Amino acid sequence: MRQNYKRRLNEIEKQRRIAVAEQIRKKEAARQEQLRQQEEFTKDIINYSLWQSESEVDNMLLSYKKDSDTIKALKAQVRFRKNVLHQIPSDKFKFNFSKKGKDFTVNELTANLKELVTQAIVADDAIQKHILVGKKVRHRFIKDGQSEWYIGKVISQVFACICCLTNTFNLSFKYL
Incomplete structure (x- = not known):
């Protein structure tokens, strides 16, 4: 009986280890897939650039x-804000591309993106701050013909001259 008990106990422990290892493998696979998607969305944004004001949205759409x-x-902008920046809108349906199986038109997508852009600038102690401030970023430079990545943190924003650019600003980085 003791041998049976020990054998069953070892068998249960072995099954438990296998189950835990499988859970860990599934979580890691899901994390890798999420990182792959974020990288894909970031590549799209590199192609289209991140639109940070309503006037910039209008100007880029004309091109x-x-x-x-x-x-x-427009979809690349919305996906990046949702999946990479993890922007939290007042209405979660602003991230949708269709309603009841019918795709949104350019005007509907533009209106949603403009609202997301407006909401990206949040009031913080009576000053406006972009949601990228405080986030870690990977920034690529080309140095001596070689592409190099640097990890940094957005520490502040610098507003551009209002007379030249409406509602636009630059972000400053601190490299870690």
Whole structure:
């Protein structure tokens, strides 16, 4: 009986270890998939650039000739804000691309993106601060013909001259 008990105990422990290892493997696979998607969304944003004001959205949309290209750019902006910046909007449906199976038009996507852009600038002690302030970023430089990545943290924003650029600003980085 003792041998049976020890054998069963060892078998249960072995099954428990296998189950825990499988859970760890699944979590790691999910994390890797999330990182892969974030990298893909970041590559899209590198192509389209991050639009940070309503006027910039309008100007960038004028540069696209086809509606399909415009929709791709708008979707890239929204996906990046949702999945990489983890922006929290007042209405979670601003991240949607369709309603009841019907795709949004360019105007509807533009309106949603403009609202997200406006909400990205939050009031903080009577000054406005962009949601990127305080976030860690990877920044790529080309040095001696070689591409190098640096990890940094956005420490502040510097507003541009209002007479030249409406509602635009630059962010300053601190490299770690």
